[in-house]
Amino acid sequence: MSTENDQLTIWIQNMRTNRDAFAALYEEMSRPMYTVACRILHNRSDAEDVVQDVFLKMLKTDDFAAVGNIRAYILQMVRNEALMLLRKRSKEDLVEEVSAEQDTAWQGVSAREDVAAITSAIERLKDDERDIFTFHVNGELGFEEIAGIMNMSLSAVYRRYQKALKKLRKMLNGGNL
């Protein structure tokens, strides 16, 4: 963890002056950041905005050395930005959009190995279950780190993760929630 953390810290500290450092940080973090944002916002364009905003915020932040876990910190920033954006948007618009996306994706459940199926299944999880699942699987965060981000107890995070898995398993096997 510390080696990865050190590497991330170095990239962040150097990205103001070194484009390669920014590029390396982007390559490492953009995918989990975008995935987390997408799962919360259900909108690619908005998710890209959030990722961009977070990168720019990192550029402006002076001291990352004091941060214990850079990866968790960045993903927490993404989540916060995404939730803020979510609050700005009207719920009706989002529900409409999500439903449309889900319908399209869920059609692929017959071919269950299709990643679209799991994407759709993940989107049908409850917000906290989906976030925990995404942080853990796509963000590669441990449950302790997720508990910190979500402001939950470790056991609560773990229970929700198990619940999410159970639901996903059921959905992927053709069952209903």
Next chain:
Amino acid sequence: MKTMKRIRKILVMMLALGFVLGNAAFASDFGPTATPTPTPGGTMIGEVEPLPGEDVEQPHPVMIGGEDKYIAYEELEAMKTDGTKGFGGYWVDSEKEPEAIFVGVTQDANKVDILVRIPDSWKSKIRFVEVRYTYAELWDTYQEIVQNYMLSICDANYRVIYPEKQVLVSAGMSEKDGHVGVGVLKTLSKERQDEIIAELFEKYGDKIIIVIEDPADFCLDSGGKEVISHNIDTSVISGKLENQTAMTSTATGVIRITYADYMKKDGSSANYTLWIVVIGAVVCVAGMFYVLRVRNRRVYATVNGQTFAEGAGDAGSIESLARKAAEDVSEEGRNRIFAAYEKERGEK
């Protein structure tokens, strides 16, 4: 990431193992055979303590004086060996009551049987003191120790012929204190001292008190019987003394260990062991919890009728599928982000 987690797991296990082993190693110095040392609280007595019998003015077996007094001492002396029930010896104590004769009696002793043998004029001088062991019991203990640990390494002239086997410096019986004082050689290795201390206490219990003594000190007194004394380097003298002698051992700075001290140490060791067990159990439970958590994280998932272990990297697992389903920023999005970066950097 996975490698780091594995390293973390190994580190946790190593720490737990180190902790348990460290405790065990630490505990080994507190075992029942550890050499007691003086402590501020004072379970071990490190202050100047009179050695057994040292400050006791023993009654002279052949007293000059009236016939009654002579008879009284003769009778008391005889009681040591004639099987008088519960007789624990006798002594005088010049500080406490110089004129009195203190007679040790065990709980089952018949004081009347003792008093009836004392002339009337001396009956009033008798003070009974309850003791744990009879004179005969202490005498047997004393004899056994002298025989097994001292005479066995001496020649006919009580000269030490097997110095390498010597573990005791002195042995002395104290009727007043109700025990046999045993001087353990100070120059023995700590381990050997511990062994001897444990061995003696296991054999004789609270009939003895152990003193760690310097080898230059003289040994012993035998309560008016045969007296052997030797200097470890030079001469060995033996003979019969008419007067009883107190032990000649120096009492300065000696460490005296009672059976209670030994047991307390043993008990504290047991307490410590208990702590080790408790801590060990906690570490085990924590370890099991940790293992279970890791194990549980690898929940088996069924996809398409097949069961896959999560986190095992299986392409069919839910987690693997979810990883495959991770979203990538579009090319346009990437360009937009890099353009925003360049702009921000340029402004700075």
